[in-house]
Amino acid sequence: MELMKKIWQLARENRKKIVLPEGNEERTLLACKSIRDNGIAEIILVGNVEEIRNKAKEIGADIEGINIEDPETSDKTKKLAETFYELRKNKGMTLEKADKIVRDPLYFGTMLVKTGEVDGMVSGAIHTTGDLLRPGLQIVKTAPGVSVVSSFFIMQVPDCEYGQDGMLVFSDCAVNPNPNQDQLASIAVATAETAKNLCGLEPRVAMLSFSTMGSADHEMVDKVRNATNIVKEKRPDILIDGELQLDAAIVRKVADQKAPDSDVAGRANVLVFPDLQAGNIGYKLVQRFAKAEAIGPICQGFARPINDLSRGCSSEDIVNVVAVTVVQAQNCAK
Numbered sequence: 144m145e146l147m148k149k150i151w152q153l154a155r156e157n158r159k160k161i162v163l164p165e166g167n168e169e170r171t172l173l174a175c176k177s178i179r180d181n182g183i184a185e186i187i188l189v190g191n192v193e194e195i196r197n198k199a200k201e202i203g204a205d206i207e208g209i210n211i212e213d214p215e216t217s218d219k220t221k222k223l224a225e226t227f228y229e230l231r232k233n234k235g236m237t238l239e240k241a242d243k244i245v246r247d248p249l250y251f252g253t254m255l256v257k258t259g260e261v262d263g264m265v266s267g268a269i270h271t272t273g274d275l276l277r278p279g280l281q282i283v284k285t286a287p288g289v290s291v292v293s294s295f296f297i298m299q300v301p302d303c304e305y306g307q308d309g310m311l312v313f314s315d316c317a318v319n320p321n322p323n324q325d326q327l328a329s330i331a332v333a334t335a336e337t338a339k340n341l342c343g344l345e346p347r348v349a350m351l352s353f354s355t356m357g358s359a360d361h362e363m364v365d366k367v368r369n370a371t372n373i374v375k376e377k378r379p380d381i382l383i384d385g386e387l388q389l390d391a392a393i394v395r396k397v398a399d400q401k402a403p404d405s406d407v408a409g410r411a412n413v414l415v416f417p418d419l420q421a422g423n424i425g426y427k428l429v430q431r432f433a434k435a436e437a438i439g440p441i442c443q444g445f446a447r448p449i450n451d452l453s454r455g456c457s458s459e460d461i462v463n464v465v466a467v468t469v470v471q472a473q474n475c476a477k
């Protein structure tokens with residue numbers, strides 16, 4: 144896929160350090176060779192060194208030159224536990240508990256991200272989205288000016304005239320169950336930035352609803368309308384409109400009828416859903432009925448990038464998510 148080639152190229156131009164906490168997981172081990180040979184990232188695996196080397200040997204994974212950190216023996220563990228304790232002591236954390244918690248590979252990896260030892264983390268081949276996100280949300284937290292971590296999918300719809308030749312960015316389809324209007328505005332801004340920085344799109348953001356420009360009245364519609372106005376006020380540089388029904392957002396003929404004065408309606412390439420039920424169902428409908436490729440969920444809004452994998456992912460997917468994470472880390476550093 145063209146976009147992924149571009150992302151690999153960007154990653155290679157300024158390689159970053161990425162931690163993979165599921166160090167003993169087969170697809171993760173198999174991904175290491177491609178990440179290393181293609182110069183995409185410097186990888187740190189987390190886990191017991193002997194176990195990881197044995198597993199790699201058993202499955203024929205080449206992990207030559209890949210760093211491994213074992214939380215049980217690493218000289219970093221003590222310092223990470225102290226820092227974790229400092230960060231969470233007002234939430235009832237004790238030094239003793241912190242020392243135990245940072246030995247969990249996901250927490251160890253997240254703390255490496257927090258302390259800047261690495262630039263990003265990719266995990267989730269065996270853990271759930273919640274397992275991975277919770278330490279990230281507790282420790283790494285959001286980037287300045289961002290109120291919530293959210294997620295996006297890059298949708299590539301074959302033979303499609305909508306979006307940018309069938310490419311659209313959808314958000315939030317995986318993290319925030321029911322964002323309020325300020326959080327929805329923050330999600331829209333983050334997704335516009337993502338569409339620009341990662342996908343090379345000129346973002347045109349549609350704030351989706353079951354109403355178009357006042358055609359229905361309901362508190363759920365008010366939320367979308369208010370979020371749109373917040374973005375318009377705070378970020379006049381972003382081309383955004385709402386509330387829009389899906390057809391008014393992407394179909395020119397419908398937009399001409401329902402929202403003739405909008406610069407976005409009929410031309411949207413970024414779709415922001417009002418809540419997680421709509422977003423999660425929406426991306427799966429497009430993926431299944433339109434046979435679209437859905438790249439994601441990719442997280443946005445963390446102070447440093449942390450990304451989730453699907454538990455059904457392949458080792459190629461892991462390479463791609465690592466490349467995306469490197470590019471996100473490059474943008475964080477700007």
Ligand code: ACO
Pocket residue numbers: 234272273274276277280281285290291292293316317318319320423439440
């Ligand atoms: N952005 C920033 N911070 C957040 C967010 C957010 N979106 N959500 C929670 N937090 C913070 C909280 O403020 C809290 O901070 P604190 O401990 O410093 O006070 C911390 O994160 C933990 O919050 P909790 O309330 O304990 O976490 P919660 O149980 O709400 O879990 C999670 C957060 C995991 C993101 C939850 O909202 C969730 O499970 N979301 C849905 C995930 C999911 O199942 N997605 C669908 C499947 S994915 C797919 O189909 C592609």
